[in-house]
Amino acid sequence: MEDNKDIFKSFLKKRGSKWTPERKAIFDVVRSMRFHFEADELFFRLRQRKSKISKGSVYRTIKLLEAADIIRPVIFTERHTHYENILGRKHHSHLICRKCGRIIEFFRPEISDGLKKAYREYGFKEIDHKVEATGLCRKCQKKK
Amino acid sequence: MEDNKDIFKSFLKKRGSKWTPERKAIFDVVRSMRFHFEADELFFRLRQRKSKISKGSVYRTIKLLEAADIIRPVIFTERHTHYENILGRKHHSHLICRKCGRIIEFFRPEISDGLKKAYREYGFKEIDHKVEATGLCRKCQKKK
């Protein structure tokens, strides 16, 4: 397995882009995120670290991290985009409670299997997929 | 099967809301949409029909149609929300070409099966789900 610490730097070098302190700081924060996050959250955490990186750079770097397959957008039917760190993680689906908003990550081989068949059937080359299932969690079902 | 023409009217009556000409006009346009659409598209089509319904009413009515399970949001990683008419349609997944944007709707029993298992495993009561698979269609694979 490649060293995760250098994956973004390598990606940038490979495409002739620069490895700047701003990009390093943003990548560091992203690597520290254990769950889903939004652009604003990165910005806030950078501020906590006394960094003065601008929002513009945060958004710009998010796009680069997406292009590098380090994060991917996960959309939860809200207005702003959520991301998740996918470095070294198994591809998974999301189960979301409509009432309390709790998010559970799960993996089901049947789903991967069905997707693989669909890609084959329509002659598509696979890139990525998202599965978002909504419902009511046990607690919220009781809470009439 | 219930008469689709009256489903929205019944829904509104049942909850003590009014059946207005504006809501009827918007529902008519929605019923005429064969594929995915955005709020703006409804607004534009209403204008073509010489209707002067405001954007506010379009957005408000979209929410009601969602609550009535007549349309549902389908999110394609873009900034604005897309909807699809689900009246009398089988639940399906989307396969999207990253290059040309082509969207294919498909159904795979393995996916329904995997989702059902996930809902059961985590004790969730099912509401809805979305599956969005992205890749490159046959044509775009060739077009290096």
Added chain:
DNA sequence: TTATAATTGAGAATAAGTCTCAATTACAAT
């Protein structure tokens, strides 16, 4: 050390969607 093309910060711009509120309207009760 220097040249230069890429990157940055600051803040203006954009645009989808929401909110406000006075005027209008559907419809239940008379």
Added chain:
DNA sequence: ATTGTAATTGAGACTTATTCTCAATTATAA
């Protein structure tokens, strides 16, 4: 039919995530 009233509407202001612009700065190849 008429009326009372709560719901709905249109118009446009507002919000807010994200993008854009551009002059100043900086990483890096030469």
